[in-house]
Amino acid sequence: MLFDQKNKTINNREDKKLHKVLLFEKIFQKSLGLTGIILIIILISIFITLTITSIPSIKHLGIKFLYGKAWNPVTDEYGALPFLIGTLLTSLLALIISSPFALSTAIFLGEYYPKGLVSNIFKNIIELLASIPSVVYGFWGIVILVPIVRNLETQLHVLPYGVGILTSSIILAIMIIPYSVSLSRQVISMVPPSLKEGAYSLGATRFEVIKKIIIPHTRSGLFASILLALGRALGETMAVTMLIGNSHYIPKNIFSPGNTMASVIANEFTEATGSVYLSVLIEMGLLLFVVTTLINISGRQIIKRYILH
């Protein structure tokens, strides 16, 4: 047929070019997949590297690493308990301080003012909190917050260090607000209007709707937002390092100076001579990595299930 011939000539002319196109096509698709594989390799390598370089420490200390109280690089004694306690204490305290503020802001932005100018202004301000560098928070804390806490300590008749667990917790609390707000705001604004309308039609006030409908309905989502904020707080380094006082002892109370895992690494990593010393600090990094990863994954899992629900 006539058409058949027409087709064939076009085909022959373009065959060469098409071959090249198809080759590009394959390379392109493969390289896209490759980026994904590289990401997985990076993550796995991070875990493997941390684990392997922690082996000298694990061999040397075993489980004692977790409950030992003494930290003395000169005698190769490394008990991380003071830092574990310091990390938990600062993070939990930060959560307790920030929660009422974060929850209020989330209700404010998710329920009372979900749209409009007021909402935009507050949303942007809260988001900006996340873009202030940690080191600037630390510096501001040293200059402004430390004298205030020192004053408070003098009045309470405790040793007026100024720096310590409480000071770093306050800064941490400010730093994690944007993280818990952004998630819990979304969760609250996702509550189906029909649920709220049902309660309103029965004569409930807004407060009652929030208390009896919104909060119970969003409980798991709010919990996840707290978990994710906790993940942030545990790994936060610079501001805490600058404000916690860097003491190697278990803090006696919230005014005592202390150290977190991250702050010990930041302070001592470049000075760590001996191979065990360095390995101990890396093991601390590994612990931090594993804990934050577990918290993150479970937080995200809860959120995913909540959204599907």
Add this chain to the structure above:
Amino acid sequence: MENSILKVEHLNAFFGEAKILSDIILEIPENQIIALMGPSGCGKTTFLRSINRLHELTPGARTEGKIYLFEEDIYKMNLIVLRRKIGMVFQRPNPFPTMSIFENVISGYTLNGISLSKSQKEELVEDSLRKASLWKEVQDNLHKKGTFLSGGQQQRLCIARSLSMKPDIILFDEPTSSLDPISSNKIEELLLDLKKDYTIIIVTHNLQQAARTSDYTAFFYLGELIEFNKTQALFSNPAKRQTEDYISGRFG
């Protein structure tokens, strides 16, 4: 019967395990308008998308059987060549938002790396837009973004975009379903103009549209081709019960 341009033999199409089309046998005549109709989910769109092999894009989708374009097996043809010969117009107008009207019309060339001289470009743009009866409305605004046009104009721009590739067949997937009645009318008139030069296959859920515009109609139901005939014959004297039920509005 006229020369047939497309021959479909025992075509089956699947999404994963689910069979969407079963054993379609069909010959499509040249320079005619063929309407594919049937209730939603009957497989008419899948059939359309099998012709230019867009169906395979969806993960898990595959086809069995053969389709011949001018006696050449399309599943053995180069995909790119095939798609240049079979144009497609979609349900919703989809001009490329980053391009001007002018660039949209010749996008098939520029994106395929086929170089044209300036005069060739201009000629092609004008010719395609005229054929799509859009030229008069846009000739002063050729370098504005295509997305500023109205829905009906955008759809005609998409038709011009297909025409510029000088395809043998143009597939229309419910091209008027997102348009107002006046714009729809214009598109229908356009289809009648276009059949001088092209074979047109159009999916529609609108019975009147099928009756008004097409020369042949294929009725699909539950993944099967129930009946294929000259439109007039099919509407006035359907051979199958299902067809009769459908055109008399008893289901659908």
Add this chain to the structure above:
Amino acid sequence: MDKAIKLRFYKDRIFKSGIILLTVLSTLPLLLILFYIVKQGITSINWDFFINLPKPVGEKGGGIINALIGSGIIVFCASLMAIPFGALAGLYLSEYNRDKLAYWVGLCVDVLQGIPSIVLGIIIYLWVVKPTGHFSALSGSIALAIMMLPPIIKSTEETLKLIPVTIKEASLALGVPYYKTILRIILPMGLNGILSGSILSISRVAGETAPLLFTAFGNPFINTNILKPMSSLPLLIYNYAGSAYEDWHKLAWGASFVLIMSILFLNLVTKILERRWRIQF
């Protein structure tokens, strides 16, 4: 009115006032921080501040030229690595979102985002600094690049997912090869998302200190060799904030001011990009 109902209305009002009060209080720290930085910083800023090196203790004046150049180079190199890779990975996730592998890659991105920055510092120390035997700006850039990836990948993925499938199909139906469809149609349409994600991630890592402590390390002199230790604004702030000298504090305030202003500027650019450049479908 009934007393009980009155009580309920009071409760409602008190609750709302409480919420508003706590929300306003939550914004107070930002305003206070900005206020102090502007107040303290603006007085240390002058032309000399930008073109001089920090002076030793006791000498007046001095600038932050080494940190400015260092921050610029380190962040630039990090962007060079992270943006193309992140955009491709985001593209992969949006194109293959039903893939099994893509699920794990998505999880991977989430986990990467949650890794404490200090841990990344350790990692790059072990991967780059230790094998090469010395601290270097490049190692710092690598650490920052890894931190930049998750936000770039996510914003690319989110933007590209919003592009209607039919646009892609229109291009494929014209016989345009897949890779050209992606590179010439889809990526340009998602450009605003990729750009805003990239700029946002630059603004995030520009203030990072922890991953640089054991990688770029810091340098009191001007250095433009990326294979040698280099200073950066956050490192300089860290070093001088802890000192007891008023002059050094002043320098740190000035550096904080410059850093914050750059970050705010980048944030603003992101917002404008997100709003103005949104292509209509």
